Every structure is written in C-alpha cells, then in structure tokens.
Amino acid sequence: MxxxxxxxxxxxxxxxxxxxxxxxxxxxxxxxxxxxxxxxxxxxxxxxxxxxxxxxxxxxxxxxxxxxxxxxxxxxxxxxxxxxxxxxxxxxxxxxxxxxxxxxxxxxxxxxxxxxxxxxxxxxxxxxxxxxxxxxxxxxxxxxxxxxxxxxxxxxxxxxxxxxxxxxxxxxxxxxxxxxxxxxxxxxxxxxxxxxxxxxxNNSSVAISYAIKAVNAGFMNTVNGYEQEIDAFGACFGTNDFSEGTTAFLEKRKAEFPGS
Incomplete structure (x- = not known):
C-alpha cells in the first residue's frame, strides 16, 4: 500500500x-x-x-x-x-x-x-x-x-x-x-x-499485549485496573508463549516465543 x-x-x-x-x-x-x-x-x-x-x-x-x-x-x-x-x-x-x-x-x-x-x-x-x-x-x-x-x-x-x-x-x-x-x-x-x-x-508479544491492556486500565474510571491485571495475568497461563517462556527458563536457554 x-x-x-x-x-x-x-x-x-x-x-x-x-x-x-x-x-x-x-x-x-x-x-x-x-x-x-x-x-x-x-x-x-x-x-x-x-x-x-x-x-x-x-x-x-x-x-x-x-x-x-x-x-x-x-x-x-x-x-x-x-x-x-x-x-x-x-x-x-x-x-x-x-x-x-x-x-x-x-x-x-x-x-x-x-x-x-x-x-x-x-x-x-x-x-x-x-x-x-x-x-x-x-x-x-x-x-x-x-x-x-x-x-x-x-x-x-x-x-x-x-x-x-x-x-x-x-x-x-x-x-x-x-x-x-x-x-x-x-x-x-x-x-x-x-x-x-x-x-x-526478545519478549513475549502476547504477554506484552496483556500488559498494555492492564496498564491502560489503571487510567480508566470505568475499569478496575487491578482486576484487569488479575484477568490478564491468568490469561497468560493459557498461552503458548507462557509455556515456552517457563520451559526455557527451567531449561536455562533463551526463549523462542511463538507469539500465540
């Protein structure tokens, strides 16, 4: 374009x-x-x-x-x-x-x-x-x-x-x-x-997107930022990036995040 x-x-x-x-x-x-x-x-x-x-x-x-x-x-x-x-x-x-x-x-x-x-x-x-x-x-x-x-x-x-x-x-x-x-x-x-x-x-794009959403929520009068953080934190556990990030840490290697 x-x-x-x-x-x-x-x-x-x-x-x-x-x-x-x-x-x-x-x-x-x-x-x-x-x-x-x-x-x-x-x-x-x-x-x-x-x-x-x-x-x-x-x-x-x-x-x-x-x-x-x-x-x-x-x-x-x-x-x-x-x-x-x-x-x-x-x-x-x-x-x-x-x-x-x-x-x-x-x-x-x-x-x-x-x-x-x-x-x-x-x-x-x-x-x-x-x-x-x-x-x-x-x-x-x-x-x-x-x-x-x-x-x-x-x-x-x-x-x-x-x-x-x-x-x-x-x-x-x-x-x-x-x-x-x-x-x-x-x-x-x-x-x-x-x-x-x-x-x-180098970091998880999925986790970063959740972090952006959670941080922004703290500046909104209509949203409880702490609750948003809790929801986003929990959602990270269901991602492939979380699985790769924690596995790589335990295996003492650099993570290769799939972005999902």
Whole structure:
C-alpha cells in the first residue's frame, strides 16, 4: 500500500513510520491522520511486526501541530466531530494498540504532535525537541486527548501550567517531568529507539499485549485496573508463549516465543 504523507520502513520485526510533510513541519491534516490509522492498522495485523516506531521527517519537527487551515471556519458541531473522529481512529487507537508504539520525538512536538506522542506507549526525544500544547493561544483547547494524557504523565499542576501558558518546554524539562524516557543527540535518536525495540522483541508479544491492556486500565474510571491485571495475568497461563517462556527458563536457554 502506498501513502502520500507518510513513509514506512520495515527492518525485520520493527516498523518505522515517518510522517513526511516537511514543508508543513509534518503538521497533521485529515489525510495524514487517516493514513496513520491505516498503516498502524495494517502493522497490527502483521504477525511479523513486534514494535512500531513513529517519527517525523527531517530534523526540525516530529509533528508541529494540526493543520489549522483545515478547521479555522468549523462550527461547534464540526469541531466536536473533528475531535471525536481523530481520537477514535488515531490517538485512542494507538494508545490501545496491542503492539508497543514508541514515539521518536525528533524536534517540535506541539499541539496534535504532542498529543500523538503522548498516545504512544512511551517517548524518546532528541536534544533539540520542544514540546507544548499551544491551543489556548488560538482560542481552543487540546482536542486529541491532551487534557487527559498530559496530567497522567506530568501531574495536574504541570499540565495546567503548560496548557494555560501555551508555552513550550525543552527536551531536558520533558525528561525531568517524566514526559519522555530518554533524551539523546539527534543522530542517536532512531538508533536508541531501535535498540530498545529489539529488546522488546526478545519478549513475549502476547504477554506484552496483556500488559498494555492492564496498564491502560489503571487510567480508566470505568475499569478496575487491578482486576484487569488479575484477568490478564491468568490469561497468560493459557498461552503458548507462557509455556515456552517457563520451559526455557527451567531449561536455562533463551526463549523462542511463538507469539500465540
């Protein structure tokens, strides 16, 4: 399948998705959101793919925001539909994906760009990265999950300050806040993401999918995360990956997980 606004590269079991709108600093428009949904959907179905990395083209921006020209004249009804559709097909979709998704934040991650990074399971940033939610400077609020995920990641007070001031924070600040896991020079960003991704591929993809579901449940008001963990833990015992993992441990050899 070919795409107009994204690039896809597959190296063994790791897929790298690059948002490719450099002239727009990789801003998210409707086409890009739809194509991201499509490519991530296909990668989730592909049993050979174990980890997905999302990044932006060039060295200036991961995603510099949403394409404001597309919705500047929207009505209340259209605005609600825009947020609901975007959350449904991309941001919530990525957060709840059964395969790990790493955001390689290689520059500006603003507005919808930071919201996309936060929807990924964790984030690694280059030293030149800057992050923020500037929506209130445009008379609107973050609409792709930013008001919910940012407080979960950095705490309510810091999230309120970032949202209300519409300001940017540096990669170092983001690291101190717990918004990103690592900060490295630009040239080391994708190699580090790949190194971590390879570590992930050594483990049970089935167990990882259960872990993602259990962790996410702890942030849902309608779900008891502890009960979700108990159910997922028990379900692991019925998998071939569990049988292989425990057998390999007892036999003192490396596990070869079948992924089932």
């Amino acid at each position: 070919s795409y107009e606004t994204i690039l896809l590269e597959v190296d063994e079991s790791i897929a790298t998705v690059t948002i490719n709108r450099p002239k727009k600093l990789n801003a998210l428009n409707r086409e890009t959101i739809q194509e991201l949904h499509e490519v991530v959907s296909e990668l989730e179905k592909d049993s050979k793919i174990k980890v997905i990395i999302i990044t932006g083209s060039g060295e200036k921006a991961f995603v510099a925001g949403a394409d404001i020209s597309e919705f500047a004249d929207f009505s209340v009804k259209k605005g609600k539909k825009l947020a609901a559709k975007g959350q449904g097909i991309l941001f919530d979709f990525i957060e709840n994906l059964s395969k790990p998704v790493i955001a390689a934040v290689n520059g500006f991650a603003l507005g919808g760009g930071l919201e996309l990074a936060m929807a990924c399971h964790f984030r690694i940033a280059s030293e030149n990265a800057k992050m923020g939610l500037p929506e209130v400077s445009l008379g609107v609020i973050p609409g792709y999950g930013g008001t919910q995920r940012l407080p979960q990641l950095v705490g309510k007070g810091r999230a309120m300050e970032m949202i209300m001031t519409a300001g940017m924070i540096t990669a170092e600040q983001a690291n101190n806040y717990g918004l990103v896991n690592h900060v490295v020079p630009q040239e080391e960003l994708l190699p580090l993401c790949s190194k971590i991704a390879h570590k992930i591929t």
